[in-house]
Amino acid sequence: xxxxxAVSFPVEKFLFVFAIILIASKVIGExxxxxxxxxxxxxxxxxxxxxxxxxxxxxxxxxxxGYETFHLLAExxxxxxxxxxxxxxxxxxxxxxGVTSTIVxxxxxxxxxxxxxxxxxxxxxxxxxxxxNPATGMLxxxxxxxxxxxxxxxxxxxxxxxxxxxxxxxAKIILGAAVIDDILGLxxxxxxxGLIEASKQGLxxxxxxxxxxxxxxxxxxxLIASIIIGMLxxxxxxxxxxxxxxxxxxxxxxxxxxxxxxxxxYIAGLAGIVGAFAAGLVLAKxxxxxxxxxxxxPVSDLVTPVFFVMVxxxxxxxxxxxxxxxxxxxxxxxxxxxxxAVIGKFVCGFAVFKEGLNKKAIGIGMIPRGxxxxxxxxxxxxxxxxxxxxxxxxxxxxxxxxFIAPPLLKKAFGSxxxxxxx
Amino acid sequence: xxxxxAVSFPVEKFLFVFAIILIASKVIGExxxxxxxxxxxxxxxxxxxxxxxxxxxxxxxxxxxGYETFHLLAExxxxxxxxxxxxxxxxxxxxxxGVTSTIVxxxxxxxxxxxxxxxxxxxxxxxxxxxxNPATGMLxxxxxxxxxxxxxxxxxxxxxxxxxxxxxxxAKIILGAAVIDDILGLxxxxxxxGLIEASKQGLxxxxxxxxxxxxxxxxxxxLIASIIIGMLxxxxxxxxxxxxxxxxxxxxxxxxxxxxxxxxxYIAGLAGIVGAFAAGLVLAKxxxxxxxxxxxxPVSDLVTPVFFVMVxxxxxxxxxxxxxxxxxxxxxxxxxxxxxAVIGKFVCGFAVFKEGLNKKAIGIGMIPRGxxxxxxxxxxxxxxxxxxxxxxxxxxxxxxxxFIAPPLLKKAFGSxxxxxxx
Numbered sequence: 063x064x065x066x067x068a069v070s071f072p073v074e075k076f077l078f079v080f081a082i083i084l085i086a087s088k089v090i091g092e093x094x095x096x097x098x099x100x101x102x103x104x105x106x107x108x109x110x111x112x113x114x115x116x117x118x119x120x121x122x123x124x125x126x127x128g129y130e131t132f133h134l135l136a137e138x139x140x141x142x143x144x145x146x147x148x149x150x151x152x153x154x155x156x157x158x159x160g161v162t163s164t165i166v167x168x169x170x171x172x173x174x175x176x177x178x179x180x181x182x183x184x185x186x187x188x189x190x191x192x193x194x195n196p197a198t199g200m201l202x203x204x205x206x207x208x209x210x211x212x213x214x215x216x217x218x219x220x221x222x223x224x225x226x227x228x229x230x231x232x233a234k235i236i237l238g239a240a241v242i243d244d245i246l247g248l249x250x251x252x253x254x255x256g257l258i259e260a261s262k263q264g265l266x267x268x269x270x271x272x273x274x275x276x277x278x279x280x281x282x283x284x285l286i287a288s289i290i291i292g293m294l295x296x297x298x299x300x301x302x303x304x305x306x307x308x309x310x311x312x313x314x315x316x317x318x319x320x321x322x323x324x325x326x327x328y329i330a331g332l333a334g335i336v337g338a339f340a341a342g343l344v345l346a347k348x349x350x351x352x353x354x355x356x357x358x359x360p361v362s363d364l365v366t367p368v369f370f371v372m373v374x375x376x377x378x379x380x381x382x383x384x385x386x387x388x389x390x391x392x393x394x395x396x397x398x399x400x401x402x403a404v405i406g407k408f409v410c411g412f413a414v415f416k417e418g419l420n421k422k423a424i425g426i427g428m429i430p431r432g433x434x435x436x437x438x439x440x441x442x443x444x445x446x447x448x449x450x451x452x453x454x455x456x457x458x459x460x461x462x463x464x465f466i467a468p469p470l471l472k473k474a475f476g477s478x479x480x481x482x483x484x
Numbered sequence: 485x486x487x488x489x490a491v492s493f494p495v496e497k498f499l500f501v502f503a504i505i506l507i508a509s510k511v512i513g514e515x516x517x518x519x520x521x522x523x524x525x526x527x528x529x530x531x532x533x534x535x536x537x538x539x540x541x542x543x544x545x546x547x548x549x550g551y552e553t554f555h556l557l558a559e560x561x562x563x564x565x566x567x568x569x570x571x572x573x574x575x576x577x578x579x580x581x582g583v584t585s586t587i588v589x590x591x592x593x594x595x596x597x598x599x600x601x602x603x604x605x606x607x608x609x610x611x612x613x614x615x616x617n618p619a620t621g622m623l624x625x626x627x628x629x630x631x632x633x634x635x636x637x638x639x640x641x642x643x644x645x646x647x648x649x650x651x652x653x654x655a656k657i658i659l660g661a662a663v664i665d666d667i668l669g670l671x672x673x674x675x676x677x678g679l680i681e682a683s684k685q686g687l688x689x690x691x692x693x694x695x696x697x698x699x700x701x702x703x704x705x706x707l708i709a710s711i712i713i714g715m716l717x718x719x720x721x722x723x724x725x726x727x728x729x730x731x732x733x734x735x736x737x738x739x740x741x742x743x744x745x746x747x748x749x750y751i752a753g754l755a756g757i758v759g760a761f762a763a764g765l766v767l768a769k770x771x772x773x774x775x776x777x778x779x780x781x782p783v784s785d786l787v788t789p790v791f792f793v794m795v796x797x798x799x800x801x802x803x804x805x806x807x808x809x810x811x812x813x814x815x816x817x818x819x820x821x822x823x824x825a826v827i828g829k830f831v832c833g834f835a836v837f838k839e840g841l842n843k844k845a846i847g848i849g850m851i852p853r854g855x856x857x858x859x860x861x862x863x864x865x866x867x868x869x870x871x872x873x874x875x876x877x878x879x880x881x882x883x884x885x886x887f888i889a890p891p892l893l894k895k896a897f898g899s900x901x902x903x904x905x906x
Contacts, residue, residue: 071552073559074750080560081743084736092730101730130493131553137495138502224731308514308523309646310785314506317786321503328496360779361786363732364739 071128079120079128080368086112087367100224100468102217105367109374122375132372137334139369140216142362144335145320147219147228147237148342149355153289155234156343162414163238167213169413170239170428171246174210174406179203181402190391191452198447201261205447208254209431209438209456210403212247214464215240216335216369217430221468227475232420236427237339239410243428244336245281251438252277258445277331284330285340288323292344300348313357316345376436377461381454396455400462404429407463423474430467435460493550501542501550502790508534509789522646522890524639527789531796544797554794559756561784561791562638566757567742568784569641569650569659570764571777575711577656578765584836585660589635591835592661592850593668596632596828601625603824612813613874620869623683627869630676631853631860631878632825634669636886637662638757638791639852643890649897654842658849659761661832665850666758667703673860674699680867699753706752707762710745714766722770735779738767798858799883803876818877822884826851829885845896852889857882 090111091104113122121129156163182203185191193199218236222228253274296319303315320341327337345351381396383389411425439456442448448456512533513526535544543551578585604625607613615621640658644650675696718741725737742763749759767773803818805811833847861878864870870878 071556073556073756074747076556076559077563077743077756078747081740081747084740084743088730088733088736092728092733095730104730131556134493134495134498134553137498141499306514308510308517308526310782310789311510311514313782313785314510314789318503318506321499321506325496325500325503334495334499357782357785360732360735360782363735363779364783367732367736 071131076128076131079132082112082119083108083132083368083371084364087371091367098472100221100472102220102224102370103465103468105370106374106465106468109371110377110379111374112371113375113377115377115379120371120375122372132368135365136369136372139362139365139367140335141320141324141338142317142358143216143220143366143369145317145338145342146355146358146362147223148339148344149346149351149358150223150228151234151237151339151343151346153343153346155231156238159231159234159238162416163235164242165413165415166235166239166410166424166428167242167246170213170243170407170410171211171250173409174403175207175250177207177402177406178210178399179207181398182206185395185398190395197261201258201447202442202452204257205254205438205442206399206452206456208250209435209442209460210399210406211243211250212431212435212438213240213243213407213428214430214435215244215339217464217467218427218471220366220370221471222427224468225472225475230475232423232427232475235414235419235424239424239428241285241336241339244333245278245285249274249277249281251441255441255445258447280330281332284327284332285336288326288337288340289344292323292341293347296344297348300345300350304350312350312353313361316350316354316358317361319345373436373464377457378454381451381458392451392455395452396458396462399455399459403431403459403463404466420474423471426467426470426474429470430464431460435463493553498550498553501554504534504541505530505554505790505793506786509793513789520894522643522894524642524646524792525887525890527792528796528887528890531793532799532801533796534793535797535799537799537801542793542797544794554790557787558791558794561787561789562757563742563746563760564739564780564784565638565642565788565791567739567760567764568777568780569645570761570766571768571773571780572645572650573656573659573761573765573768575765575768577653578660581653581657581660584838585657586664587835587837588657588661588832588846588850589664589668592635592665592829592832593633593672595831596825597629597672599629599824599828600632600821601629603820604628607817607820612817619683623680623869624864624874626679627676627860627864628821628874628878630672631857631864631882632821632828633665633672634853634857634860635662635665635829635850636852636857637666637761639795639886639889640849640893642788642792643893644849646890647894647897652897654845654849654897657836657841657846661846661850663707663758663761666755667700667707671696671699671703673863677863677867680869702752703754706749706754707758710748710759710762711766714745714763715769718766719770722767722772726772726775734772734775735783738772738776738780739783741767795886798879800876800879803880814873814877817874818880818884821877821881825853825881825885826888842896845893848889848892848896851892852886853882857885 086108087105090108091101094104095101111117112120121127121132123129182191186193186199193202215237218240219228222233222236227233300315303312320338323337323341324334325337328334345354381389381392384393407428408425410428411421411423414421414424436457439448439453439460442456443453508530509527512530513523516526517523533539534542543549543554545551604613608615608621615624637659640662644655644658649655722737725734742760745759745763746756747759750756767776803811803814806815829850830847832850833843833845836843836846858879861870861875861882864878865875
């Protein structure tokens, strides 16, 4: 029956757009694989091509018909991806690299923050950026610095999985550091928004040692409690579920568990993907882990590309056009921020003191900012700390780090392999 | 990062609601399975409980935050389900029962239409329904009659699959008849909306033999062409795809194919699920059918329950409250329409002339109206042919047919089995 539904995005359009996303991501993914690059890069490129700034075949901006649904499907995709990666990860091995991960995370936050902060101060000094008053300039510098601290565990985890390196010690260090980074990023976010709020009101409100401590404790408390409680109860629960008869109950129980953990992570103020990752770690210890992993794979195949295509679709490539002379200052700013973003994270690999590890690969693995960086940029725009041009520059930086990491990471591990083979 | 998104339905809420849908549908599905009923009944009941008229835990009315996304996911679920069923169906066997299916479909349209039409005329005669002028009364009678002709292939197909009867000749006849029914339903829909439009304008526009013929040819033409062309090209295409390397490409190509067929079916004026079913029939003939079927299963497990839960959630059980005396006339009308709906479809099983078939099961398999009936009811409301009470009565009829079919169908096949065993 072909009738109008009382929704803004009709079913046929939804199915058509979904098919386009799947086809484009797999065709370009296959091409990138053939030139020996990770398929996730192909999915990002497919997103750029399908997005608003090129073909405009898929909704890529909030408010467009169907955007909300594809945005939610994309989030579902990254939640499923991190759940899958958690399932493949051994918690003991993750804890073994805990100290190393923490050092990597801290260096990977301090270095890019300082570099980003100083860059903005320098831009002001050389007239590339001007602000009405020095206080605003300081706030912009802090917000840009904060944006540079983010790490997108989604992109890196996917690349590591694409190139079959998810089980290496380097991968454990990166994943551990990215999770810690998310917690520290949360604290930075709280401090920065507090600072912005305070500066708007001309007050010293919003930030206090107690607030910062509360946020920190809540986040760490959630992670530790959810993993310990999960380990204690899921073994028996999933043994019971496996005995039930109704079709699909084991897979759906596992997915529901991941969704609820993601939900609880949000409630605790963390990113949902951290909760999904924790859920995977917990279920990896149950006797059903292998079956769940196997059945989860087709689901992950279906929804994960939506996330990477949507990340690519958010890029507005018109700001990169160098033939428009008005873009030059912002292109310089974007380029410097990008260089700072790469260097700032790359150095954190060399904070690793253990011998025999691929430090370059660890540094590169921390580079992509992905959706977490975009969230910071969005806050900067929403609070009017960034104007649209600076927002574009920051977004460009985020996107470039996301695009550059997959080939570099593949290369870093590849050279390692060549050494091993000698 | 826990920040506000520029969408009306935040990610954490989405994941929470999704988890609730999965958990409730599987818990109640397991319980219905234990009392030897098809799990789909449990999913429908889960939907009623979670929907707006009981717990209001999930968006069940158009316009509520998140409704569009879950509505689209539900449609995705039924498209995937029909694709899966198509994959498991042998086209040759379907064609063998083609004549029988056509007879069943035609009787299953004529009988309920006549009975429904006469019931409304009778209600008017006995004062249960009153209209300003006789023309309106006639229009209402025609629209109710049309609503009664629908068959929901989704519900029946799912029940047949639940009780492992999808490979029986009865199942082929029902599925074939339901597909033909959808095409005939489309023509009835065109005629009825044409009649309504004409009556609004006081003109004889909207319906002509040419129009009716065009719609019919387009629908049949689409089905035949899509199956023939599909058979000719997919064999080679899927042999090629199987050789590609990128993860998930075979499954995603198959799903994209189903989505595009569903899209084309919409364009041809058919229900999307008819296209998805045709896509399944086509791919069933490829050498990759078994692998696709196997990998599609977990995806189907995840999204199919969303459809049945959303169908259940649309029920407003307050109109069934007999303690509210204002509900009595409409309860009588609903009950009569329900009886007519059951009898009208049940008799079509006995239009089968072949020996050795379970005629009761075929008749019962045609009973559920599901979403197709709801679409007719919605049109009646949208065009102001139905007032809200008559709409509720028609909706109640649709829902009851949907609820009654699963246990009856199981019973009809069950008694058959007992006979076989003797």
